[in-house]
Amino acid sequence: MSASDAGIARAIARCENQAVKTDAEDVLRVESRKREYDQLYGTLTGIGLLRARMGLSHAPYWNGNVANDFSISADGEYARYAELKAKVARAVRVHDTWQQVRRGMLWGGGISLATGVGVALLVFAPDLF
Amino acid sequence: MASSRFTPFERLLLSSRNEADTAALLLLAWLAMSDGQGTLSDRKRTLLDELTGDFRHDHGYQLIVDLASAPDFVALQLAAEVLQRYYRGPRRETFLRQAIHVATHEGALAAGQHHVLRFLADLLNVAPETFEVLFRDVAGYPLEAPEDPSAAHYWRSRESADHRHSSQQGRHGAQGDSSRERTGGEEDNAQGSRDRHRQERRYRQREHAKDEREEARQRRWRWRREKTGQRERADDGQRSDEGKRRREGFSHEGFSHEGAHAKGHATGSNEKAQRALAVLGLMENAQKSEIKRAYRRLAQKYHPDRYHAQSQEAMVTASLRFQRIKNAYDYLMRQHA
Numbered sequence: 001m002s003a004s005d006a007g008i009a010r011a012i013a014r015c016e017n018q019a020v021k022t023d024a025e026d027v028l029r030v031e032s033r034k035r036e037y038d039q040l041y042g043t044l045t046g047i048g049l050l051r052a053r054m055g056l057s058h059a060p061y062w063n064g065n066v067a068n069d070f071s072i073s074a075d076g077e078y079a080r081y082a083e084l085k086a087k088v089a090r091a092v093r094v095h096d097t098w099q100q101v102r103r104g105m106l107w108g109g110g111i112s113l114a115t116g117v118g119v120a121l122l123v124f125a126p127d128l129f
Numbered sequence: 130m131a132s133s134r135f136t137p138f139e140r141l142l143l144s145s146r147n148e149a150d151t152a153a154l155l156l157l158a159w160l161a162m163s164d165g166q167g168t169l170s171d172r173k174r175t176l177l178d179e180l181t182g183d184f185r186h187d188h189g190y191q192l193i194v195d196l197a198s199a200p201d202f203v204a205l206q207l208a209a210e211v212l213q214r215y216y217r218g219p220r221r222e223t224f225l226r227q228a229i230h231v232a233t234h235e236g237a238l239a240a241g242q243h244h245v246l247r248f249l250a251d252l253l254n255v256a257p258e259t260f261e262v263l264f265r266d267v268a269g270y271p272l273e274a275p276e277d278p279s280a281a282h283y284w285r286s287r288e289s290a291d292h293r294h295s296s297q298q299g300r301h302g303a304q305g306d307s308s309r310e311r312t313g314g315e316e317d318n319a320q321g322s323r324d325r326h327r328q329e330r331r332y333r334q335r336e337h338a339k340d341e342r343e344e345a346r347q348r349r350w351r352w353r354r355e356k357t358g359q360r361e362r363a364d365d366g367q368r369s370d371e372g373k374r375r376r377e378g379f380s381h382e383g384f385s386h387e388g389a390h391a392k393g394h395a396t397g398s399n400e401k402a403q404r405a406l407a408v409l410g411l412m413e414n415a416q417k418s419e420i421k422r423a424y425r426r427l428a429q430k431y432h433p434d435r436y437h438a439q440s441q442e443a444m445v446t447a448s449l450r451f452q453r454i455k456n457a458y459d460y461l462m463r464q465h466a
Contacts, residue, residue, distance in 0.1 A: 022281055023279060023280050023281045025281075026281035026284060026285075027278065027279055027280075027281060027284065030284075033278070033284055036165060036278055037278050037279060039165055039167070039241065040165075040240050040241055040244075040278055043163055043200075043241040043244060043245070044244060046200060046202045046205070047244055047245065047248050049202060050202060050205060050206055050209060050248065051248065051251070053206055054206070054209060054210065054213070054252070056248070056251050056252065059251035060251065060256065060257050061247035061248070061250055061251045061257060061260075062247070062248075062251065065277065065279075066244065066275075079210060080203065080206045080207035080210055081207060081210040081211060081214065084135075084139050084142070084143075084207065087133060087135060087139070088143070090133060
């Protein structure tokens with residue numbers, strides 16, 4: 001996320017707005033300031049994405065400079081809670097299907113075993129019948 | 130399409146006894162760790178333990194701490210959606226109070242915490258006016274606009290404040306310290322000055338909050354004395370009949386001063402109901418079921434048995450608090466009967 005020193009120097013050199021240039025030099029050229037700035041930038045980027053995904057981009061507390069950065073495009077993410085519910089529903093469906101298959105297999109196995117035993121008795125002990 | 134595997138936080142939510150409390154815990158941990166230090170210190174963890182004592186998540190902290198420190202915004206989004214879905218009415222206010230307490234526990238709000246708190250207020254659809262009142266109530270000082278670390282003047286004003294503070298310290302401190310010059314590297318200096326700046330602001334805010342609390346206490350005390358005086362004057366003529374009537378008042382922590390008679394004191398009764406609701410952390414038009422729920426939650430949290438192993442003072446405080454909660458509950462139940 002954080003740009004390299006050379007990248008920052010190049011960007012500052014290209015900048016034409018004198019006020020922004022001064023701010024960038026004062027903040028991003030000092031390691032401790034840059035670290036704090038990066039940390040806050042990360043938090044704000046995350047909050048911006050969360051707000052965009054949850055429809056809170058126009059809420060009362062999202063205004064001013066922090067809300068004016070559109071450099072990161074929206075990621076078209078879906079609702080996580082709905083996704084969790086869908087996953088649970090899918091897991092339940094798989095579980096139910098497996099239970100049906102298992103029951104069928106048990107029945108099939110039982111019938112096959114009984115048939116096998118009957119045939120074996122018929123072949124090897126015909127006197128019983 | 131999304132991955133069909135469950136993420137660790139999804140598994141935690143599914144195994145939790147109360148998914149809303151699990152979600153709230155993750156968001157509070159994120160707020161606590163947005164102070165620029167990125168770790169959950171023992172003090173913060175103890176505070177979280179205290180604040181979330183009545184949560185019913187019934188699972189450990191480790192995964193929550195890992196997710197909050199990263200921070201994992203996928204998990205945070207899920208937690209925010211769960212919170213938005215389940216936290217309504219007075220529960221929102223209680224949660225925001227907890228959040229403000231977490232953020233202001235160690236002094237002034239860090240820039241990141243400013244934005245996380247505002248996000249939580251928007252998430253729970255709490256209007257700025259209401260949130261600012263809540264903030265002032267909990268923190269003891271008003272909510273200010275967050276500062277902008279991308280501007281040079283922010284750093285200049287911060288460092289000049291640090292400089293003033295260090296020169297003050299120099300005057301008060303030992304003379305030998307004057308040889309300690311600020312030449313030991315920009316990074317260490319900035320870290321040290323940040324700490325000092327925070328300490329200074331924390332001290333100012335504590336003093337401010339203390340003054341405000343003292344002023345509020347005195348105001349309440351004057352109000353109670355006035356009320357008691359008025360009541361005594363009004364009661365002089367009709368003491369014999371009134372004495373037999375059932376008193377509807379709370380018997381502990383100030384409520385006993387205001388044990389107004391029900392008849393002829395409609396406004397007093399209304400105020401008492403409001404105070405009783407405030408004791409239970411409820412809004413004005415709370416339903417009977419909400420009152421019961423709030424009482425159970427608070428009774429579990431503040432039951433004196435829970436403080437048995439602690440000091441005598443803690444036990445007495447807990448008993449008084451529990452009694453106050455119980456009196457408020459009994460009063461409201463009588464009102465709803």
